[in-house]
Amino acid sequence: MFDVKSVRETFALIETHFSNYPMEKETVPLDQCLGRILSRDIAAREDMPAFHRSSVDGYAVTSKDTFGVSESMPAQLRLVGEVKMGEKPDFVIRSGESAYVPTGGELPQGADGVVMMEYSEDFGDGDIFLNKSVAPGNNVIFRGDDVAVDQVVLQKGRRIRPQDLAMLAGLGLAVVPVQKKLKIGIISTGDEVVGVEETPIGAQVRDMNSYGVLALSQGLGLEAALYGIVKDDFDRIDATVRKAVEENDVVAISGGSSVGTKDVTVKVIDGLGAPGLLLHGIAVKPGKPTILGKVGEKAVMGLPGHPASAFVIFQIFGKHLIRTMEGQKEGFAPFVEAVLGVNYPSNHGREEYLSVSLQKNGEETLAMPVFGKSGMISLMTKADGYVHIKRESEGLNKGQTVQVTLF
Amino acid sequence: MFDVKSVRETFALIETHFSNYPMEKETVPLDQCLGRILSRDIAAREDMPAFHRSSVDGYAVTSKDTFGVSESMPAQLRLVGEVKMGEKPDFVIRSGESAYVPTGGELPQGADGVVMMEYSEDFGDGDIFLNKSVAPGNNVIFRGDDVAVDQVVLQKGRRIRPQDLAMLAGLGLAVVPVQKKLKIGIISTGDEVVGVEETPIGAQVRDMNSYGVLALSQGLGLEAALYGIVKDDFDRIDATVRKAVEENDVVAISGGSSVGTKDVTVKVIDGLGAPGLLLHGIAVKPGKPTILGKVGEKAVMGLPGHPASAFVIFQIFGKHLIRTMEGQKEGFAPFVEAVLGVNYPSNHGREEYLSVSLQKNGEETLAMPVFGKSGMISLMTKADGYVHIKRESEGLNKGQTVQVTLF
Numbered sequence: 001m002f003d004v005k006s007v008r009e010t011f012a013l014i015e016t017h018f019s020n021y022p023m024e025k026e027t028v029p030l031d032q033c034l035g036r037i038l039s040r041d042i043a044a045r046e047d048m049p050a051f052h053r054s055s056v057d058g059y060a061v062t063s064k065d066t067f068g069v070s071e072s073m074p075a076q077l078r079l080v081g082e083v084k085m086g087e088k089p090d091f092v093i094r095s096g097e098s099a100y101v102p103t104g105g106e107l108p109q110g111a112d113g114v115v116m117m118e119y120s121e122d123f124g125d126g127d128i129f130l131n132k133s134v135a136p137g138n139n140v141i142f143r144g145d146d147v148a149v150d151q152v153v154l155q156k157g158r159r160i161r162p163q164d165l166a167m168l169a170g171l172g173l174a175v176v177p178v179q180k181k182l183k184i185g186i187i188s189t190g191d192e193v194v195g196v197e198e199t200p201i202g203a204q205v206r207d208m209n210s211y212g213v214l215a216l217s218q219g220l221g222l223e224a225a226l227y228g229i230v231k232d233d234f235d236r237i238d239a240t241v242r243k244a245v246e247e248n249d250v251v252a253i254s255g256g257s258s259v260g261t262k263d264v265t266v267k268v269i270d271g272l273g274a275p276g277l278l279l280h281g282i283a284v285k286p287g288k289p290t291i292l293g294k295v296g297e298k299a300v301m302g303l304p305g306h307p308a309s310a311f312v313i314f315q316i317f318g319k320h321l322i323r324t325m326e327g328q329k330e331g332f333a334p335f336v337e338a339v340l341g342v343n344y345p346s347n348h349g350r351e352e353y354l355s356v357s358l359q360k361n362g363e364e365t366l367a368m369p370v371f372g373k374s375g376m377i378s379l380m381t382k383a384d385g386y387v388h389i390k391r392e393s394e395g396l397n398k399g400q401t402v403q404v405t406l407f
Numbered sequence: 408m409f410d411v412k413s414v415r416e417t418f419a420l421i422e423t424h425f426s427n428y429p430m431e432k433e434t435v436p437l438d439q440c441l442g443r444i445l446s447r448d449i450a451a452r453e454d455m456p457a458f459h460r461s462s463v464d465g466y467a468v469t470s471k472d473t474f475g476v477s478e479s480m481p482a483q484l485r486l487v488g489e490v491k492m493g494e495k496p497d498f499v500i501r502s503g504e505s506a507y508v509p510t511g512g513e514l515p516q517g518a519d520g521v522v523m524m525e526y527s528e529d530f531g532d533g534d535i536f537l538n539k540s541v542a543p544g545n546n547v548i549f550r551g552d553d554v555a556v557d558q559v560v561l562q563k564g565r566r567i568r569p570q571d572l573a574m575l576a577g578l579g580l581a582v583v584p585v586q587k588k589l590k591i592g593i594i595s596t597g598d599e600v601v602g603v604e605e606t607p608i609g610a611q612v613r614d615m616n617s618y619g620v621l622a623l624s625q626g627l628g629l630e631a632a633l634y635g636i637v638k639d640d641f642d643r644i645d646a647t648v649r650k651a652v653e654e655n656d657v658v659a660i661s662g663g664s665s666v667g668t669k670d671v672t673v674k675v676i677d678g679l680g681a682p683g684l685l686l687h688g689i690a691v692k693p694g695k696p697t698i699l700g701k702v703g704e705k706a707v708m709g710l711p712g713h714p715a716s717a718f719v720i721f722q723i724f725g726k727h728l729i730r731t732m733e734g735q736k737e738g739f740a741p742f743v744e745a746v747l748g749v750n751y752p753s754n755h756g757r758e759e760y761l762s763v764s765l766q767k768n769g770e771e772t773l774a775m776p777v778f779g780k781s782g783m784i785s786l787m788t789k790a791d792g793y794v795h796i797k798r799e800s801e802g803l804n805k806g807q808t809v810q811v812t813l814f
Contacts, residue, residue, distance in 0.1 A: 030603060031633070034622045048784065051610050055782035085639070086599025088609035103782075104599060104712065106610035146783045154788060161814055162626055163718055163787040166619030170612075170714070170784060174604045192493025192511060196437060197581045202495035203458050203513035205577075212573030215441045219569055226438070232492070305511065307577070311570055332765050332772060332791065334741035334813055358739050365739060375462035375510075376553045377455065377577060380570040381561060384739065406741050407568055 004281035004288070006391065007316075007351045013278060014321050017294050021249070021325035024180040030168060033160050035221050036178035037326055042154040044171055047144035051088075052107040056139045059098040059120055059128055060111035066133040074121070074131040083108060098128055107140055114139040147171075157327050182325060184217045185244030186210050187227045187253045189237055189265065190305065195229060208307040208377065209254035216314050220322050222250075238268045245272060245295050249325065252318065254303040254310045255289070265302045269293035272300065283350035283391070287313035292321075299325065308380050312353050315407070335403040336385065338367035345395040354396075355383035356404055367404055383407060409687035413798065414723075414758045417689050417699075421728050424685060424701050428656070428732035431587040437575060440567050442628050443585035444733055449561040451578055454551035458495075459514040463546045466505040466527055466535055467518035473540040481528070481538040490515060505535055514547055521546040554578075564734050589732060591624045592651030593617050594634045594660045596644055596672065597712065602636060615714040615784065616661035623721050627729050629657075645675045652679060652702050656732065659725065661710040661717045662696070672709045676700035679707065690757035690798075694720035699728075706732065715787050719760050722814070742810040743792065745774035752802040761803075762790035763811055774811055790814060 005013065025039040054060065061077060069075045077098040081091045083105040093099060093110035101107060101114055116139065119132035147153055153171060154164055160176070168176055188210045194200055195207060210226050217224040225248065230240045237253070244251045255265045270277040272295040279292040286309040291302030299321055303310040323330060338358055346352055356367040367387065370379045385406040389396065396402065412420065432446040461467065468484060476482045484505040488498045490512040500506060500517035508514060508521060523546065526539035554560055560578060561571055567583070575583055595617045601607055602614060617633050624631040632655070637647045644660075651658045662672050677684040679702040686699040693716040698709030706728055710717040730737060745765055753759055763774040774794065777786045792813040796803065803809060 030618065031621060034625050046606070049612065050607055053610075053782075055780065083610075085597060086609070086611050104597075104612070141780055141782055145780065146785050153785060162619055162622035162722075163790070163814060165622040166615045166714055166718065167784070167788045169603045169618035170615040172603055172606070172613055190492060190511075196576045196579055199579070200453070200457055202493070203460075204493050205456065205511070206579055208573040208577040211437065211576035212569055214438060215569035215572040218441050307573055311573065332743045332811075332813065334743050336739045336741050337744075373462065373548050373552065375460070375548055377574065378553050378560060381574045383570070404739075406739065407570060 002277065002280035004283050005279055006283050010279060010282050010292075010317060011320055013292070014317070014324050017275075017278060018299060018321060018324045019327070021297055021327075023182075023326060025177060026180050027175045027177050030165065030174050030176055033168070033176040033178055034162065034165055036160050036176070036181075037328065038154055038156055038158045038160065039177045039179045041152045041156045042168065042171060042173065043150050043152045044147045045149065047149050048147040048170065049141055049143060049145070052143055053141045054101045054103060054105050054107055054114045054139060055141055056114055056116045057103050058101065058114045058116040058139065059130060060093055060101045060107050060114050061098045061130065061134065062093060062095050062111060063113035063134050063136045063138065065095055066113070066115060066130055069131060069133050071131045074129040076127050076129055079122070079126055079128045081108065098130070112136045112140070159328060179326065181221060181223045182250060182322060183223045183225065183248040184213075184250040184252060185225050185227050185248035186213050186217070187237075187240055187244060187251065188229045189232055189253060189255055190229070191232050193229045209303065209305070209310045212307055212311045213252050213254065213303070213314050213318070216311070216318065220319060222322065232264060234264050234267060237264055238271065241268050241300065242272065245298055245300060249298055250322065251298070251300045252303060252314065253301070255305045266291055269300050269302060282317070285350055285352040288350075290317065292317075306375060307377050308355075311380060312355075312386070316353060333405060335405050336365060338365040338402055338404050340387075340396050340398055340400050340402050341366045341368040343395070343398045344369055346389045346393050349391065351391045352389040353386045354389055355379065355386050357382050358384040358404060367402055409684065411688035411690050411695070412686055413690050417686060417724060418727055420686055420699070421724070421731050424682075425706060425728060425731045426734070428704055428734075430589075430733060432584060433587050434582045434584050437572065437581050437583055440575070440583040440585060441569065441572055443567050443583070443588075444735065445561055445563050445565045445567065446584045446586050448559045448563050449575065449578060449580065450557050450559045451554045452556065454556050455554040455577065456548055456550060456552070459550055460548045461508040461510060461512050461514055461521045461546060462548055463521055463523045464510050465508065465521045465523040465546065466537060467500055467508045467514050467521050468505045468537065468541065469500060469502050469518060470520035470541050470543045470545065472502055473520070473522060473537055476538060476540050478538045481536040483534050483536055486529070486533055486535045488515065505537070519543045519547070566735060586733065588628060588630045589657060589729060590630045590632065590655040591620075591657040591659060592632050592634050592655035593620050593624070594644075594647055594651060594658065595636045596639060596660060596662055597636070598639050600636045616710065616712070616717045619714055619718045620659050620661065620710070620721050620725070623718070623725065627726060629729065639671060641671050641674060644671055645678065648675050648679065648707065652705055652707060656705055657729065658705070658707045659710060659721065660708070662712045673698055676707050676709060689720075689724070691720075692757055692759040695757075697724065699724075713782060714784050715762075718787060719762075719793070723760060740812060742812050743772060745772040745809055745811050747794075747803050747805055747807045747809050748773050748775045750802070750805045751776055753796045753800050756798065758798045759796040760793045761796055762786065762793050764789050765791040765811060774809055
């Protein structure tokens with residue numbers, strides 16, 4: 001019924017269906033807004049600086065008094081005052097006069113430039129000698145030069161970085177308008193899966209998928225809630241997924257990996273309501289059996305049962321889904337440059353996210369594919385990142401430079 | 408009294424003095440341990456898997472029954488059972504027999520390999536035809552193959568990544584032993600500085616530095632507390648710094664930028680107790696007037712007064728200090744590769760961290776230095792990252808490939 005989609009088609013599908021997700025808004029205190037997304041443009045309420053500000057320690061002057069001066073022919077100016085930090089100078093500078101001004105201090109009226117301290121000499125007789133000329137505006141940031149009143153400084157949709165938070169402080173925002181965090185509900189299915197606090201008996205395994213998706217979601221800035229482990233039964237899974245959809249923006253279901261279970265998850269997702277199932281299978285390694293559905297505006301994702309596959313799929317496609325819903329464009333993706341330590345043949349026809357570990361080798365960084373029997377879980381913790389192998393690639397060669405995206 | 412130190416010397420100084428910081432320990436619930444640092448080695452309490460586990464959907468066999476089979480000459484085996492997920496098989500496999508086993512299911516006793524579903528044919532008459540041979544162990548993860556009991560899986564000092572958190576779940580740790588978060592106390596000084604909620608009058612400016620350092624500290628996983636704005640006065644600064652040192656592991660003081668204030672901060676730091684002042688000045692742009700002291704085992708850092716300088720200095724040296732105290736080695740630092748859009752001459756004799764903005768230019772990423780009058784604060788929000796220009800560099804050329812570390 002559904003064709004297996006390529007990675008590119010899957011990204012496009014996500015963008016088509018989830019770009020207009022109705023994000024809710026709230027305000028949060030300034031000291032808690034790091035990593036949140038601005039819900040409106042932030043404009044300056046005042047000029048910044050709000051006064052003509054010296055950017056150096058030195059002497060405020062009328063710049064034409066310094067034209068043509070040199071070490072052998074300094075300007076001799078009357079010292080008429082000293083500007084104090086944070087205080088408005090109560091004197092003016094006329095031609096032939098100067099005043100000391102500290103970095104960040106306000107320029108006295110009449111002055112239009114500042115000569116740096118190091119180009120001055122003060123013999124203590126009330127005059128100051130300046131041996132360097134300044135043009136009008138030199139070493140001064142005029143009122144509103146940095147940010148003019150009403151100018152938009154930070155735009156709606158920006159994820160607040162540390163320096164943006166500092167700027168919000170400078171603009172006087174003690175509370176900040178942001179989008180509400182997306183909520184994700186996480187469900188594990190499988191008759192063999194038991195809770196973290198339990199000791200597996202016989203062929204049981206502990207629930208790792210819930211916690212992998214929880215941690216990735218937390219890292220993406222979501223509010224994550226666990227809905228526990230549900231037995232492989234249509235009615236039970238259906239009831240839990242409906243509750244999770246009701247209470248969250250996104251629901252992630254990691255399936256038991258048996259064939260029967262996968263069918264149940266698909267049936268549940270398709271039965272939740274329009275528009276229903278969007279995707280059933282991605283041509284990617286690992287993680288082919290990935291499912292995506294839409295209920296109203298909300299997203300429901302079915303992840304592979306194997307922890308390492310579920311992890312990579314959520315890292316790649318879950319992240320793209322969430323950033324799309326938030327209205328965030330993917331930014332510039334940083335990577336570590338490394339030299340591949342072995343030949344690696346690729347699977348033609350599907351893209352691959354190859355997990356690698358990194359090690360320093362002198363000046364060079366070496367990337368080694370994390371090998372082991374397929375299905376080994378401990379490999380996840382040995383990997384530092386992944387190399388994206390494109391569909392059309394015939395493989396990678398030992399000694400080749402690769403770009404490693406860190407996990 | 409103190410020589411200005413190079414960047415390399417400053418890093419070495421930090422490592423010499425703060426590598427053995429006594430980190431405290433605590434335990435936290437599994438779902439709250441992301442980004443925390445393990446305070447001890449984590450070993451497996453059980454074999455993982457705890458049973459011989461099939462890694463595919465297929466038929467469990469005694470492998471020698473499949474030796475030499477092919478599509479034209481399949482093995483014909485009696486189907487004696489079906490393994491259920493999570494359940495211990497209640498039958499054994501003898502030569503001439505096979506049983507269905509799902510991915511993740513337990514291998515019946517007697518079986519030592521699994522033939523994948525796609526190499527089988529079932530005509531419904533109680534026999535199964537297998538047209539591919541398997542060697543012993545094929546498509547099976549034997550008990551303890553992934554992780555053996557008592558094997559150390561995650562080492563002390565590891566910062567917990569999402570996949571590590573999933574592994575902790577698999578190992579059954581509902582609570583996780585971690586280092587306590589470092590605490591940082593943040594102080595702003597300067598007669599001209601007013602609070603975020605205030606409207607600056609005359610030549611006053613709002614406190615941006617406290618919030619820049621707060622946000623960077625939060626991003627580094629610290630517990631950060633603001634100690635407010637202190638007037639430029641030895642006794643007041645001294646009292647606040649002493650209180651902050653008492654209550655925190657690290658104290659950051661961002662100075663008013665006037666010459667007088669800097670001296671006060673140095674005097675305060677030097678007077679706190681042994682070993683005292685370690686560093687006064689780094690040969691770096693921006694941020695030369697940086698101070699570092701040590702009181703007992705604790706660190707006190709004096710940052711430049713200018714928000715953009717304080718920000719870069721804390722980003723580079725504050726981070727190194729904190730990672731050193733935590734016992735964390737700097738990992739592999741990812742970057743964005745970009746082409747420089749202009750020529751940029753460097754300052755000989757000191758390293759430089761050049762702020763750049765990034766833009767897509769077709770397939771290429773373009774890095775443009777964030778230009779403006781020195782001292783402009785709005786430049787911080789326009790920068791996406793920085794290019795590290797080494798001391799010996801004579802500058803960068805337009806068209807040159809540069810590595811940009813994202814802010």
